[in-house]
Amino acid sequence: MQDFAGRTAFVTGGANGVGLGIVRGLLNEGVKVAIADIRQDAIDKTLASLDNREVMGVQLDVASREGFKEAADKVEAEFGPVSLLFNNAGINLFQPIEESSYDDWDWVMGVNLGGVINGVMTFAPRMKERALSGEVKGGHITNTASMAAFIAGGSPGIYNTAKFAVRGLSYSLRHSMVDYGIGVSMVCPGLVKSYIYASDDIRPDNLKGDMKPVDTKAVERLAGLHEFGMEPDVIGERILDGIRENRANIFPHPDHKDEVAELFDEVLADYRDYPKDAGYDQRVAFEKMRRDGFAETRRKARDLK
Secondary structure, three states: OOOOOOOEEEEEOOOOHHHHHHHHHHHHOOOEEEEEEOOHHHHHHHHHOOOOOOEEEEEOOOOOHHHHHHHHHHHHHHHOOEEEEEEOOOOOOOOOHHHOOHHHHHHHHHHHOHHHHHHHHHHHHHHHHHHHHOOOOOOEEEEEOOHHHOOOOOOOHHHHHHHHHHHHHHHHHHHHHHHHOOEEEEEOOOOEOOOHHHHHHHOOHHHOOOOOOOOHHHHHHHHHHHOOOEOHHHHHHHHHHHHHOOOOEEOOOHHHHHHHHHHHHHHHHOOOOOOOOOOHHHHHHHHHHHHHHHHHHHHHHHHOO
16 A cells, blocks of 8 residues: 555554554654544643644543544544554553453453454444445555564463454454455564553553552563663554555564564474375365465455555
């Protein structure tokens, strides 16, 4: 997708980190940008730094379906139809699954997966309808996952779960939206200079009942580590490059390529050459039809520019 200029973009988590880098990159391309963030103070600070360009802020808890609809209506009333959606907001909880509570699950999944679902369910039908009517040509949906969508460790377990799910959602949506000329990409960042290490600061009170006490020393260590993260403007420009090429996977960090290759080799090594069982030939014939169709939609998505 080449024509950024003149479009309207909606960026969740847009007031810091990856989101802020995306916002700045889009503004430089002549895009009208709505910054959606849960922290009004962060929105205000960001807006004050952007030289009064075509940008607006809207406070939003991405876990709220009704909130998403209200924010979408407000932005489109002021800036026109959104054709660039960035489901970017995310939080983290650095602990293993077996030490987590249901409140932990509801919080992390509600933001990291529910937020993406809510963004897609709010905007994808609108984008589809406008594409079919000819009101708006093309567009793109970009979901921020993480390298944690491929690389899973013991901690952060719930975060891994959510990001693997965002990966599946993004791949499936890419295949369905291509029929309307709309691209879909998944972004998998590594370490970024952001405040995700301080996610507990914005945890809702109603989901704090079974949370562990915040380990302030661990937070301080993570803060120091994130100082070496990729600068937001660098990752923002690399994401826009990926959208221009309509890549299914946007990997802004080259840091993990060898590790992902090793993991994929391990997956393939787990296959076994079992003898044919009853129904094998029929299954293979059916799977060939599915596989051929799947390959064709992947080709169409790659060729969508």
